[in-house]
Amino acid sequence: xxxxxxxxxxxxxxxxxxxxxxxxxxxxxxxxxxxxxxxxxxxxxxxxxxxxxxxxxxxxxxxxxxxxxxxxxxxxxxxxxxxxxxxxxxxxxxxxxxxxxxxxxxxxxxxxxxxxxxxxxxxxxxxxxxxxxxxxxxxxxxxxxxxxxxxxxxxxxxxxxxxxxxxxxxxxxxxxxxxxxxxxxxxxxxxxxxxxxxxxxxxxxxxxxxxxxxxxxxxxxxxxxxxxxxxxxxxxxxxxxxxxxxxxxxxxxxxxxxxxxxxxxxxxxxxxxxxxxxxxxxxxxxxxxxxxxxxxxxxxxxxxxxxxxxxxxxxxxxxxxxxxxx
Amino acid sequence: xxxxxxxxxxxxxxxxxxxxxxxxxxxxxxxxxxxxxxxxxxxxxxxxxxxxxxxxxxxxxxxxxxxxxxxxxxxxxxxxxxxxxxxxxxxxxxxxxxxxxxxxxxxxxxxxxxxxxxxxxxxxxxxxxxxxxxxxxxxxxxxxxxxxxxxxxxxxxxxxxxxxxxxxxxxxxxxxxxxxxxxxxxxxxxxxxxxxxxxxxxxxxxxxxxxxxxxxxxxxxxxxxxxxxxxxxxxxxxxxxxxxxxxxxxxxxxxxxxxxxxxxxxxxxxxxxxxxxxxxxxxxxxxxxxxxxxxxxxxxxxxxxx
Numbered sequence: 001x002x003x004x005x006x007x008x009x010x011x012x013x014x015x016x017x018x019x020x021x022x023x024x025x026x027x028x029x030x031x032x033x034x035x036x037x038x039x040x041x042x043x044x045x046x047x048x049x050x051x052x053x054x055x056x057x058x059x060x061x062x063x064x065x066x067x068x069x070x071x072x073x074x075x076x077x078x079x080x081x082x083x084x085x086x087x088x089x090x091x092x093x094x095x096x097x098x099x100x101x102x103x104x105x106x107x108x109x110x111x112x113x114x115x116x117x118x119x120x121x122x123x124x125x126x127x128x129x130x131x132x133x134x135x136x137x138x139x140x141x142x143x144x145x146x147x148x149x150x151x152x153x154x155x156x157x158x159x160x161x162x163x164x165x166x167x168x169x170x171x172x173x174x175x176x177x178x179x180x181x182x183x184x185x186x187x188x189x190x191x192x193x194x195x196x197x198x199x200x201x202x203x204x205x206x207x208x209x210x211x212x213x214x215x216x217x218x219x220x221x222x223x224x225x226x227x228x229x230x231x232x233x234x235x236x237x238x239x240x241x242x243x244x245x246x247x248x249x250x251x252x253x254x255x256x257x258x259x260x261x262x263x264x265x266x267x268x269x270x271x272x273x274x275x276x277x278x279x280x281x282x283x284x285x286x287x288x289x290x291x292x293x294x295x296x297x298x299x300x301x302x303x304x305x306x307x308x309x310x311x312x313x314x315x316x317x318x319x320x321x322x323x324x325x326x
Numbered sequence: 327x328x329x330x331x332x333x334x335x336x337x338x339x340x341x342x343x344x345x346x347x348x349x350x351x352x353x354x355x356x357x358x359x360x361x362x363x364x365x366x367x368x369x370x371x372x373x374x375x376x377x378x379x380x381x382x383x384x385x386x387x388x389x390x391x392x393x394x395x396x397x398x399x400x401x402x403x404x405x406x407x408x409x410x411x412x413x414x415x416x417x418x419x420x421x422x423x424x425x426x427x428x429x430x431x432x433x434x435x436x437x438x439x440x441x442x443x444x445x446x447x448x449x450x451x452x453x454x455x456x457x458x459x460x461x462x463x464x465x466x467x468x469x470x471x472x473x474x475x476x477x478x479x480x481x482x483x484x485x486x487x488x489x490x491x492x493x494x495x496x497x498x499x500x501x502x503x504x505x506x507x508x509x510x511x512x513x514x515x516x517x518x519x520x521x522x523x524x525x526x527x528x529x530x531x532x533x534x535x536x537x538x539x540x541x542x543x544x545x546x547x548x549x550x551x552x553x554x555x556x557x558x559x560x561x562x563x564x565x566x567x568x569x570x571x572x573x574x575x576x577x578x579x580x581x582x583x584x585x586x587x588x589x590x591x592x593x594x595x596x597x598x599x600x601x602x603x604x605x606x607x608x609x610x611x612x613x614x615x616x617x618x619x620x621x622x623x624x625x626x627x628x629x630x631x632x
Contacts, residue, residue: 166344169608171570177592178352178600259468263574266470267589282471289478296478300471308466315462 050244054320064316070309078125085121089114089276098292110281110295111288119281120302126277127306130188130195131258137196138257139250142203147242149204150211151234160208164201172198173263180269188261191270195257206249210242217241248318255310262303278303334619338612343395349604350391353597398605404598406591412602415587420606422494423583426575427568429496429503430510434561438511442518442557443550449523458519461512469571473505473578490580499581506575510564517560521553528552555625562618566611 058064077084086104092114096102099109107116149157175198183190214220215238223233264270265279273280278299285295369377378384385393397404403412445454464472480501481489491498525531526549534544573585580586584603591599623629 162340162344165341166348169341169345169566169611170348170604171567171607173573174570174588174604174607175349175352177573177589178349181592255466259466263468263470267574267577282474286474289474290482293478296474300467300475304463304467304471307468308463311466312462 050321054317057320058316061316061320063312064320067309067312067316070305071313074124074128074306074309077121078128081122081125085118087115087118089119089122090274091115098288098295100294107298108292108294110285111292112284116281116295116298119276120278120298122276123278123281123299123302124306126188126271126275127258127261127303130192130261131254131310133188133192134195134199134257134261135250135254137192138199138203138253139246141196142200143207143243143246145200146204146207147211147234147239150208151215151230151238157208160204164205167198167201170198172260173267176260176264177267177269180264183269186272186275188271191261191264195260199253199257202253203246203249206245207242210245211238214238214242244321248314248321251314251317252311255307255314258310259303259307331616331620334616338616342608342612345608346395346601346605347391349608350394350601351387353600354387394601398602403602403605406596406599408596412598415599416603416606419582419584419587419603422581423569423572423576423585425494425496426499426503426506426572426581426583427565429499430507430568431561431565433504433507434511434514434564438514439518439554439557441515443522443545445515446519446522446553447526447545449519454519457515461515464508464512467508469505469509470574470578472508473502473575476501476505477578494581494583502575502579502581505578506568506572510560510568514557514560518553518557521556522549525549525553551625555622558621558625559618562614562621563611565614566607569610570607 092112093109094113096105096109097111097113099105099113101108105115105117107120110116110119145160149160176194179194179197180190220233220237223237228237261270262277262279262282265272265277266283268283270279271277273284281299282296282303285292285299289296375384383390394404401413403416405411406415441457445457448454477489480486487501488498491502530552531544531549534548539548569584572581572583573589575581576583576585577589584607588600588603590596591603
């Protein structure tokens with residue numbers, strides 16, 4: 001493995017979206033694409049690919065299974081929250097404000113007399129939507145831009161590298177406060193748009209590096225010698241071998257986007273009431289924390305568990321895709 | 327060395343211009359800057375036009391940017407709309423945030439690197455798995471949740487600390503600094519662990535052990551010095567992020583630092599304050615990065631900057 005830290009370029013690559021956003025980025029950046037071992041063959045006699053190898057590992061990894069289970073449950077309750085919570089998260093009864101657990105409200109009531117359990121369950125939808133959509137957007141933009149820059153090199157590559165430097169210099173929460181403070185629309189889309197805007201450089205840098213490594217492989221030279229077009233080389237030969245680091249970083253980033261949405265909502269610029277989001281609930285509960293700590297603890301716990309599940313999933317995927325770390 | 331520094335300084339210019347321009351654009355998109363001056367009701371058009379002329383806001387955006395940057399480099403960061411010079415706000419805000427950042431970086435170095443070395447040397451043992459799991463949990467809990475929980479436990483339940491900071495002295499900033507550092511601290515631990523575990527098997531460590539050097543000397547002089555390079559990179563780039571990310575911590579503990587001023591500036595659409603503070607933060611980030619690269623040469627004598 002090349003001693004990457006010696007390149008001055010790497011200095012800025014260390015921290016992406018304000019520190020927390022790029023967990024695993026620099027570790028994952030050292031992944032080498034497709035260290036497939038040709039001598040190993042599966043039961044059918046076919047050579048096992050990196051992916052089937054990784055899948056075999058993942059199926060036996062309890063961390064992966066546990067986090068996948070948590071994520072499946074979260075997706076389920078964000079699709080059908082009424083399956084496990086009765087009533088609406090917006091029906092509140094001030095007479096019950098700050099009350100403790102009661103039948104039908106196992107988590108008690110918050111400062112406005114809303115059912116904390118119902119609100120916590122309904123809050124999952126916001127987090128999951130923001131996390132998935134933001135990651136999808138970031139991966140699409142980032143890997144296309146970074147991949148093309150890495151493949152073609154030249155002027156656009158330099159321009160893109162400087163552009164990512166510029167984005168890395170802006171603190172994320174700050175950018176969010178400035179941009180989202182003007183937004184009046186109370187949906188998840190401005191928040192997602194902001195995350196894509198500030199998140200793509202992180203993925204683009206990873207994708208660029210991994211495409212540059214992949215394009216030096218012999219099979220790419222061979223394909224070129226056989227007269228394959230650029231698009232064929234990129235899609236058939238480079239992309240499958242360069243995508244692993246992007247997937248790892250994206251999975252971990254998904255967790256951090258969920259945390260970022262909650263942080264922005266806590267600061268009052270992400271989603272605003274009457275939307276239901278864990279960040280809003282935590283923010284609303286903090287003034288009453290002396291009398292009703294449960295209204296703070298449950299949404300906080302749900303948020304932490306969700307982020308933890310995605311980060312552990314990313315960790316497990318990285319271990320499976322990079323045999324060198326074992 | 328001199329030429330390298332010069333080249334790096336020149337490379338910093340486009341990033342600096344780009345980042346400040348981006349913020350300048352964002353802030354201008356933020357809304358009508360004079361609207362904040364007229365309080366709750368909307369401005370009378372004649373007054374608004376006059377105010378805009380007075381502040382030079384009727385000129386095209388690029389011209390405003392050039393004028394503003396020209397002023398910044400002569401030390402004039404403009405006036406907040408309440409009449410206070412932005413530099414005055416900075417003089418009160420930056421010392422507090424710098425102290426907070428120092429506390430945070432101190433925790434990152436002391437706790438993060440210690441835990442990283444301990445786990446890296448004992449890879450696969452229960453200590454290692456335990457610390458690794460703990461770092462995952464710390465990374466997963468967003469800073470504002472950590473902050474609110476510590477404030478609730480230490481400040482309100484157990485009365486160990488005052489829940490809100492009064493003067494911003496070092497002893498008051500210990501808990502907020504720990505909260506600010508928490509995520510990066512976990513990251514430093516993981517990074518050090520990976521790096522130590524990787525270098526533990528290298529030839530020079532085997533040689534050092536074979537020479538009969540005591541274990542602590544092998545670890546500190548040989549292993550640690552070589553393993554710290556990625557960690558130093560991370561901490562260096564993190565300084566800028568910590569100062570910019572202090573908004574959340576400062577809000578929770580009511581610390582009147584950079585984050586507080588920025589938050590107020592954004593809420594009140596105080597463009598000069600926001601752009602001024604962000605400009606300084608971007609500069610801090612860039613300079614910290616440069617210093618980190620120069621530190622490489624100290625840590626690793628193989629690196630020479632021509």
